[in-house]
Amino acid sequence: MPSSKPPIVWSNAIFFALINVAAFILVPLWGMMQGYSGWAWFFFVLFWVLNGMSITVGYHRLWAHHSFKARAPLRWILALFGAMALQNSILHWAARHRVHHRYVDDVTRDPHSIKAGFWHAHMGWMLRKWPTTEADFSRVKDLQKDPVVMWQHRHYWSLVWIMNLGVPLALGLLFGDVVGMLLLAGALRLALSHHFTFFINSLAHLWGRRPYSDENTAVDNPAVALLTWGEGYHNYHHAFQADYRNGVAWWQYDPSKWFINICAWCGLAYDRHKTPAFKIHRARLATQFRRIQHLAESTKVHETWRGALEREYQRFRETVNHWQEVQAKKVQTGRAAMSDRWLKTELRTSFKELEYRLKMQRRRLQVLAGELNQRVRSGLSPPPVSG
Ligand SMILES: [Zn+2]
Ligand SMILES: [Zn+2]
Numbered sequence: 001m002p003s004s005k006p007p008i009v010w011s012n013a014i015f016f017a018l019i020n021v022a023a024f025i026l027v028p029l030w031g032m033m034q035g036y037s038g039w040a041w042f043f044f045v046l047f048w049v050l051n052g053m054s055i056t057v058g059y060h061r062l063w064a065h066h067s068f069k070a071r072a073p074l075r076w077i078l079a080l081f082g083a084m085a086l087q088n089s090i091l092h093w094a095a096r097h098r099v100h101h102r103y104v105d106d107v108t109r110d111p112h113s114i115k116a117g118f119w120h121a122h123m124g125w126m127l128r129k130w131p132t133t134e135a136d137f138s139r140v141k142d143l144q145k146d147p148v149v150m151w152q153h154r155h156y157w158s159l160v161w162i163m164n165l166g167v168p169l170a171l172g173l174l175f176g177d178v179v180g181m182l183l184l185a186g187a188l189r190l191a192l193s194h195h196f197t198f199f200i201n202s203l204a205h206l207w208g209r210r211p212y213s214d215e216n217t218a219v220d221n222p223a224v225a226l227l228t229w230g231e232g233y234h235n236y237h238h239a240f241q242a243d244y245r246n247g248v249a250w251w252q253y254d255p256s257k258w259f260i261n262i263c264a265w266c267g268l269a270y271d272r273h274k275t276p277a278f279k280i281h282r283a284r285l286a287t288q289f290r291r292i293q294h295l296a297e298s299t300k301v302h303e304t305w306r307g308a309l310e311r312e313y314q315r316f317r318e319t320v321n322h323w324q325e326v327q328a329k330k331v332q333t334g335r336a337a338m339s340d341r342w343l344k345t346e347l348r349t350s351f352k353e354l355e356y357r358l359k360m361q362r363r364r365l366q367v368l369a370g371e372l373n374q375r376v377r378s379g380l381s382p383p384p385v386s387g
Pocket of ligand 2: 097
């Protein structure tokens with residue numbers, strides 16, 4: 001980031017100030033003075049969820065990453081409620097997001113690099129004319145062929161006004177609570193929806209663990225997932241951006257993944273891309289090895305520990321090589337593997353065995369790292385290991 005700050009974007013600065021004052025001062029004041037109708041609460045929740053999901057499921061996982069495909073009705077809904085979320089058009093958003101992935105953490109290229117500070121990554125990047133925020137449409141040529149994306153891009157500002165002002169106003173008139181509807185389903189919904197998605201750029205690059213890769217600042221944190229419609233498993237996402245899941249385990253809180261699954265069961269979504277389990281285990285182990293090797297190098301470690309580590313690493317490499325062989329066999333046999341039941345089962349069980357090997361190796365490494373850490377913390381030199 002250059003030292004002299006670029007000029008302020010006054011339209012954005014004034015708008016963010018007004019919407020946050022309305023949401024966090026006017027909304028509680030009006031609530032204490034007049035109260036809100038049940039319908040105002042209902043549409044507040046409904047639009048809040050739809051706005052959040054349109055950004056995470058639509059803008060992010062569908063359009064920016066093509067991690068699944070969606071039928072026309074779903075694409076229209078996501079484009080419409082995405083415009084309501086007021087985060088620019090799909091084309092703009094995806095162009096910047098792809099730059100974020102490509103140049104993550106680089107303060108001179110990443111539009112919202114966390115290295116420029118929490119505030120910059122959360123909102124500051126939109127408040128000044130930073131050169132890094134210029135959208136490069138050459139990165140979204142694929143999306144320029146999508147009629148829904150281009151329609152939303154052409155009519156973006158009309159859609160923003162209709163969805164943010166027209167719809168709450170019409171609902172307010174219909175249910176007899178105009179101010180309540182404008183404040184709850186309009187202002188509070190928009191401000192909360194903004195911060196819930198802005199946390200992905202700020203908190204999800206700051207506060208958490210990095211199990212899949214330590215090459216960038218993206219972190220995994222279930223608490224952040226609660227605040228970001230499941231996008232808090234951001235370390236996983238930066239490691240495997242083509243995966244439609246961010247919370248990869250079934251129990252991890254990722255409502256965007258569940259929403260895509262529900263759409264798939266209804267026939268509205270298809271071709272959901274999943275990273276092979278082996279690659280996920282491999283990434284975790286590689287990170288674990290890097291950490292434990294770093295720890296072993298920075299402390300005086302007994303020769304037998306080094307030997308144990310080297311043996312584990314050798315086994316890891318052998319398993320990876322074996323997996324590559326099975327993968328090559330799968331490609332070679334191609335269609336035959338799909339029609340021959342025995343061949344198909346052989347390949348599947350080989351993959352499962354290799355995944356299991358990595359899983360067990362991770363357990364061993366965890367024990368090794370735990371003991372090493374404990375010794376280092378207590379100032380003792382690690383004991384020799386047997387075998
Ligand atoms: Zn990120
Ligand atoms: Zn992404």
